[in-house]
Amino acid sequence: MTAKRYQIHPGLLRNLRAVRIGSRPARLLDAQGKIILGSAKAPAQFASGQWSASTGLAATEIVLNVSALPSDGGSPITALEYNIGAGWVELIGNGTGARVLQMPSAGAQYNMVIRAVSAVGSGPASEMKSVTSGAEIVAPPEAPQISIASGGGYAGSTYTSTVAGQWTANDVDIPGETGASWTMTREHEGAVIRCGGSNAIRMWMPTDLDAGTKLIWADPKRQQSAGTGFVSQLADQFGTNDFVQSSPSLRPVANTEGGDPFISFNSGTYLESTDAIPTPYIAFVSRYKTGVETAFETYHVLIGDAAGHRVQGDGFNATQWNSGPLRKNGGAAGLVALPMPKSLFMGVPARAATVANIWLGSTAPRWNGGLWEFIALSAVPTEADRLILEGCMAHRNGIAASLPSGHPYKLTGPQVAVAAPATEEWAMAAGDGSVTVESSPSDPEPTATPGDGSITTG
Structure with a gap:
């Protein structure tokens, strides 16, 4: 008997489970004659x-x-x-x-x-x-960010962090400081400051100057010996030439103003450097008497030497230095010194090339007034270094408001760039959605870059 062929619409095949013609089963073949339905079976189980x-x-x-x-x-x-x-x-x-x-x-x-x-x-x-199933990709937490909220960055300035945490100085915990804000202290000026894993802020300090230019840095705010209220020694922060006075009757007064120590000379007291040095360039913060006087008394000299020379003092003129010109509070160089409230002076003094023991308070009839800081350099600094040094000294001594309006460090003191503490690489681990953190070694210690007072890490 000849087999009969029937056409079935392809759309019906999906739901077709058997084919019968009358009471007899039939087979369904494709165009090539392969059995589609009839003696065929459902697919086997996946192994x-x-x-x-x-x-x-x-x-x-x-x-x-x-x-x-x-x-x-x-x-x-x-x-x-x-x-x-x-x-x-x-x-x-x-x-x-x-x-x-x-x-x-x-x-x-x-x-x-x-x-x-x-x-x-x-x-x-x-x-x-x-x-x-794949896990949610958890973004790495944002590192805290710290900034200087008030002040120039030096002692008394307020630092804030976007996330509260442990504040550190040079990677050492500052005891008791675990909040979202912290106040800089004299002890930590110049240290690398962080809050937890935050960015770093490091304020520039005179120690960051090129080693070849540093002669003396005397600062009562950092270290002085003042037994019974009189100063017998003013330590050199560069570590080479301290200022001393062995005679009790000639020691200046250890004074304080606004919480900051300073030295008061009163026409008969002085401190002498332990070694003879030249003074090619000087920077100092001082006040003459009460700060409102408009005329020097004769021979009132702030800086002299053991040979009796007036390195910096009155110039036989009611208001002028004996040499100069000096910059006052970052302004243009000039000879006019008075009136002299607490002020910053920088420049080349008289007797710059003379090698002798330096006297702060000088020779008779010596200085009458206060001294907050004194720095002597072996050479005239570059313009960049001068501005950095001015900004640092002005902010550290509370007179930054006296800097010119266009001064680059009028609002905030100079800072040193510090690299991030570690390189973090965030990666999704296939299969479990976990996060892996790989950290590079800790920062190298900052080192000074000669010439511009900046700091690099290597």
Whole structure:
């Protein structure tokens, strides 16, 4: 008997489970004569090694990889499906390869099965496999940021942090300072300041000048010996030439103003350097008498030497220095010194080349007034170094408001650039969504760059 052929619309094949002609079963063949339905069976079960599921890179993602297909049972596989317990979902494509699936939740564990489907029907579900969806990518916490909220950055200035934490100076904890703000102290001027893992702020100090230019730095705010209220020694912060006075009757008074120590000379007291030095360039913060006087008394000299020379003092003129010109509070150089409230002077003095022991308070009839800081350099500084030194001394002595309006350090004192404490690399670890932090070695110590007073790290 000749076989009869019938045409069935392809759209009907998906839901077709059997073909019968009358009471007799029939076979369904494709165009090449391959059995589609009839004696064909549903696809076989996926073997464990024919598919895998792994955590995706992005949040909620799972990667389903079909490496091989099961037997089709004699009827072409028309679809692949997966189930995580919420019903069967058809995959894109019916062949091998990887598919990225979106799960309902990130970082959650799912039990998954898959199966193959043909015109005959659906194959059995595979063995169950557990897989975790991609976790939410946690952005690294932003490092705290510190800034100078008030003041010029030196003692008395308020530092604030965007995140409260342990404040440190040169990576050493400052006891009791764990809040979102901190006040700079004299002890920590020039130290590298951080709050937790924040950026760093380091204020420039005279010790950052080129070593070849530093002669003397005398500062009562940092160190002086003042037994019974009189100064017997003023330590050199450069560590080479202290100022001393062995005779008690000639010692100046140890005074305080606004919480800051200074020295008061009263026409008969002085301090002498331990070694003979030249004074090619000087910088000092001083006041003459009460600060309002408009005329010098004869021979009132602030800086002299053991040979009786007036290195810096009155110039037989009611208001002028004996030499100059000197810059007053960062202004243009000039000879006029008075009136002299607490003021900053910088320049080349008289007797700059004379090598002798330096006297602060000088020779008779000596200075009458206060001294807050004195620096002697072996050479005239560069313009950049001068501005840096001016800014530092003005802020540290509370007279920054007297600097010219265009001065680069009028509002905030000079700072030293400090590198970040570590290099942080944030990476998503495939499979568990964890974060790995890799840190580089700690910062090297800052070192001075000759000529401009700046600091680099190496």
